[in-house]
Amino acid sequence: EMLVEEFVADTESVNNFLMTGPKAYLIYSSSVAAGAQSGIDECKYQFAWDRWNCPERALQLSTHSSLRSANRETAFVHAISSAGVMYTLTRNCSLGDFDNCGCDDSRNGQRGGHGWLWGGCSDNVGFGEAISKQFVDALETGQDARAAMNLHNNEAGRKAVKGTMQKTCKCHGVSGSCTTQTCWLQLPEFREVGNYLKEKYHRALKVDLLRGAGNSAASRGAIAETFNSISRKELVHLEDSPDYCLENRTLGLAGTEGRECLKKGKNLNKWEKRSCRRLCGECGLAVEERKAEMVSSCNCKFHWCCAVKCEQCRKTVTKYYCVKKGGKRGRNESATIRRKSPRLRKKH
Amino acid sequence: MAGAIIENMSTKKLVIVGVTLLLFQALAFMVGGLIAPGPTSAIEYLATKCVDGIKHRQESKWLMPWGPQQCEKLQNFEEAMAKRIEANNIVFAVHIPMPGNEMSPWFQFILVILQLDIMFKMNNQIEEGAVVTIDVSLAYRDDLFSEWTEMAHSFEHRNLNCNFTAAKTIENEGRQYDCDALPFMEVGSVAHKYYLINIRLPVNERKKINIGIGEIRDIRLVGIHQNGGFTKVWFAMKTFLTPSILIIMIWYWRRITLMTRPPVLLEKVIFALGISMTFINIPVEWFSVGFNWTWMLLFGDIRQGIFYSMLLSFWIIFCGEHLMDQSERNRFSVYWKQVGPIVFGSFCLFIFDMCERGVQLTNPFYSIWASDIGTELAMSFIIVAGICACLYFLFLCFMVFQVFRNISGKRTSLPAMSKARRLHYEGLIFRFKFLMLVSLLILDVLVLMICFVCVGDGGATSGEDIQLTTTITHADGPTEIYKMTGKEAQE
Numbered sequence: 001e002m003l004v005e006e007f008v009a010d011t012e013s014v015n016n017f018l019m020t021g022p023k024a025y026l027i028y029s030s031s032v033a034a035g036a037q038s039g040i041d042e043c044k045y046q047f048a049w050d051r052w053n054c055p056e057r058a059l060q061l062s063t064h065s066s067l068r069s070a071n072r073e074t075a076f077v078h079a080i081s082s083a084g085v086m087y088t089l090t091r092n093c094s095l096g097d098f099d100n101c102g103c104d105d106s107r108n109g110q111r112g113g114h115g116w117l118w119g120g121c122s123d124n125v126g127f128g129e130a131i132s133k134q135f136v137d138a139l140e141t142g143q144d145a146r147a148a149m150n151l152h153n154n155e156a157g158r159k160a161v162k163g164t165m166q167k168t169c170k171c172h173g174v175s176g177s178c179t180t181q182t183c184w185l186q187l188p189e190f191r192e193v194g195n196y197l198k199e200k201y202h203r204a205l206k207v208d209l210l211r212g213a214g215n216s217a218a219s220r221g222a223i224a225e226t227f228n229s230i231s232r233k234e235l236v237h238l239e240d241s242p243d244y245c246l247e248n249r250t251l252g253l254a255g256t257e258g259r260e261c262l263k264k265g266k267n268l269n270k271w272e273k274r275s276c277r278r279l280c281g282e283c284g285l286a287v288e289e290r291k292a293e294m295v296s297s298c299n300c301k302f303h304w305c306c307a308v309k310c311e312q313c314r315k316t317v318t319k320y321y322c323v324k325k326g327g328k329r330g331r332n333e334s335a336t337i338r339r340k341s342p343r344l345r346k347k348h
Numbered sequence: 349m350a351g352a353i354i355e356n357m358s359t360k361k362l363v364i365v366g367v368t369l370l371l372f373q374a375l376a377f378m379v380g381g382l383i384a385p386g387p388t389s390a391i392e393y394l395a396t397k398c399v400d401g402i403k404h405r406q407e408s409k410w411l412m413p414w415g416p417q418q419c420e421k422l423q424n425f426e427e428a429m430a431k432r433i434e435a436n437n438i439v440f441a442v443h444i445p446m447p448g449n450e451m452s453p454w455f456q457f458i459l460v461i462l463q464l465d466i467m468f469k470m471n472n473q474i475e476e477g478a479v480v481t482i483d484v485s486l487a488y489r490d491d492l493f494s495e496w497t498e499m500a501h502s503f504e505h506r507n508l509n510c511n512f513t514a515a516k517t518i519e520n521e522g523r524q525y526d527c528d529a530l531p532f533m534e535v536g537s538v539a540h541k542y543y544l545i546n547i548r549l550p551v552n553e554r555k556k557i558n559i560g561i562g563e564i565r566d567i568r569l570v571g572i573h574q575n576g577g578f579t580k581v582w583f584a585m586k587t588f589l590t591p592s593i594l595i596i597m598i599w600y601w602r603r604i605t606l607m608t609r610p611p612v613l614l615e616k617v618i619f620a621l622g623i624s625m626t627f628i629n630i631p632v633e634w635f636s637v638g639f640n641w642t643w644m645l646l647f648g649d650i651r652q653g654i655f656y657s658m659l660l661s662f663w664i665i666f667c668g669e670h671l672m673d674q675s676e677r678n679r680f681s682v683y684w685k686q687v688g689p690i691v692f693g694s695f696c697l698f699i700f701d702m703c704e705r706g707v708q709l710t711n712p713f714y715s716i717w718a719s720d721i722g723t724e725l726a727m728s729f730i731i732v733a734g735i736c737a738c739l740y741f742l743f744l745c746f747m748v749f750q751v752f753r754n755i756s757g758k759r760t761s762l763p764a765m766s767k768a769r770r771l772h773y774e775g776l777i778f779r780f781k782f783l784m785l786v787s788l789l790i791l792d793v794l795v796l797m798i799c800f801v802c803v804g805d806g807g808a809t810s811g812e813d814i815q816l817t818t819t820i821t822h823a824d825g826p827t828e829i830y831k832m833t834g835k836e837a838q839e
Binding site for chain 2: 094098101116120121180183186189191268272300305
């Protein structure tokens with residue numbers, strides 16, 4: 001929540017910065033904020049069972065933070081935020097929230113304002129991409145390697161939205177034959193974008209530019225050249241990730257102590273099944289079992305919208321948490337220490 | 349066999365005619381590629397969720413998604429849950445077109461496709477064979493301030509065809525089903541500037557209406573219309589071509605009547621082909637710009653159907669008249685076996701088209717594919733037409749084979765003939781082969797093009813792959829080539 005406010009505040013400063021443009025930018029700011037929020041939510045979902053769990057502090061996209069890191073996680077945050085902004089703008093376009101999306105005659109233009117009548121409008125996605133670019137990229141004012149990295153990852157996020165779009169076609173020739181056919185691209189669920197970017201996160205490229213990089217024109221040229229040579233679909237980072245196991249106040253890391261993890265359950269995938277080992281065991285923490293009673297609605301009669309008439313059910317659920325060792329249960333401890341595998345460490 | 353006009357023409361004239369035709373086609377290609385925009389546009393509309401307040405019902409039953417009189421909106425259905433708004437009070441509103449634009453008669457038609465975004469919930473899954481019942485109404489107005497006028501209102505059923513790609517577990521709750529796009533609406537003329545669609549999904553537990561259709565997150569509509577620029581260029585080409593074809597036809601018929609003998613069958617067929625080509629080319633569509641004629645789409649289909657059946661009959665008769673087996677032909681009734689399937693097949697497609705587009709004249713939301721019986725009926729018509737087409741092609745192939753066999757037979761006896769007779773036969777054979785090859789080439793190119801268009805766009809043909817089977821080869825000269833080019837250029 002706090003972060004969104006900050007983001008909005010930032011976009012307002014961007015507005016001041018872009019005052020040459022029309023006032024209309026204010027129209028988009030709520031969509032931009034909502035888009036950034038959806039990016040954050042998706043980030044939290046994707047990293048729920050990782051050591052780094054997308055904490056609010058990591059999401060400061062602003063330039064003035066002196067603690068700016070340039071690791072793999074920063075890359076993901078930038079990509080998913082700009083993707084979220086683009087996604088939401090495109091979606092709101094289809095809702096009819098804006099007056100000129102896709103049909104901006106200046107872009108469609110050659111035909112003197114009759115673009116819509118003559119050849120239709122361009123995609124809403126193009127519009128979302130352009131506005132997202134204007135808003136998100138404008139936060140990056142520097143010209144150093146970090147700024148270049150952030151811009152690259154913003155672009156990768158937008159490319160991810162475009163890359164996950166699905167093409168659908170409709171035949172409408174004589175008697176519904178395919179002699180005439182119209183195709184269009186449609187937005188996927190945002191989850192698809194998140195999954196796509198998570199994969200890119202695992203394969204992010206490291207660029208070694210920080211050492212000896214001044215702010216001279218020559219090094220700027222070198223930065224631009226390096227980033228141009230990398231595909232714009234890939235995520236890029238400059239630094240290695242810190243150890244997320246430990247609490248680190250200066251870096252703003254909370255550590256994994258107190259985190260929930262998953263253990264049993266037939267429907268868990270590999271990554272989720274190993275979450276207790278990853279979050280607790282390998283970080284030198286023990287797993288604690290806590291039983292909690294949950295109240296939830298059940299036996300509801302459902303309609304396509306708005307469930308009616310539910311009963312309240314109570315059930316006990318077992319949850320697992322990472323706790324400091326030497327406390328409660330020795331059994332769990334020994335089990336987790338024994339299994340300290342170096343394999344997963346290598347992955348990061 | 350008495351020589352038809354086309355065979356008695358000198359080679360020089362034939363070449364000139366051929367080159368002119370090719371030039372026209374090249375010109376059509378250029379126009380399609382350089383001037384005209386893509387043939388159609390697709391616009392995606394996300395339906396706005398409105399609350400149908402019972403107290404307001406008397407005032408205005410039309411709910412607007414945006415603008416000054418916009419409805420009371422919901423961002424999502426969690427909000428509806430919190431406010432205790434029931435499913436029956438939610439209306440999905442879509443305004444065509446998007447704000448800031450207006451529709452135009454140049455768009456010729458609007459075709460709308462419905463897509464439901466349904467969330468997976470463990471205890472509210474889509475049931476097997478689920479049917480969604482839609483209460484839909486369509487209204488229009490011509491300026492931004494007047495009242496909406498109702499155009500159509502209907503209760504429609506659509507079969508949901510969804511599958512869930514992920515595992516059906518509690519972790520995947522909230523993910524979306526992958527649902528087929530559903531046919532929704534087709535309007536054959538765009539006479540008004542603004543259209544408004546209001547969709548309700550009424551729930552009735554006793555009658556089992558809209559029960560077991562999962563949890564809907566969004567309704568998306570995709571509106572397809574022909575681009576205005578495309579229509580204009582197309583009309584211009586038709587207007588330009590019609591007189592040229594008319595002039596050629598008059599010249600041709602005059603030449604035939606000037607001869608002492610009565611016209612032979614082949615000449616009559618060519619003339620009939622000319623007439624059907626003129627019929628398809630006459631730019632009656634100009635009227636659609638001024639009048640609200642919704643039957644224009646159906647009329648266009650009928651004209652195309654007549655032209656195709658004429659073209660197919662022509663090929664049969666053209667081959668038959670070149671058999672050179674001395675038996676008496678020159679009568680249309682000789683060809684009933686071959687022409688019969690064409691007529692029957694076209695008739696089947698005509699009935700099918702009447703059932704689909706014909707009914708759409710009164711109810712734009714009707715679709716024959718929406719019900720099981722309708723689908724079976726439509727499929728049976730299409731299958732019968734397909735069988736007819738196969739029969740026809742078998743006959744045609746057999747005839748072409750016969751012709752080539754006879755030709756090679758004639759070849760051996762050529763040296764024994766008198767010089768004049770030999771030249772006549774050589775010319776005949778050469779031209780037949782030439783025309784046959786050209787027709788085959790055109791046919792191949794067009795079939796290939798259609799295949800490319802269909803295959804190139806991938807298998808996402810929205811669950812109506814069956815309709816592919818109705819694809820007929822197009823060979824309607826420059827206008828079709830122009831259409832094709834437009835499509836190619838768009839991609």
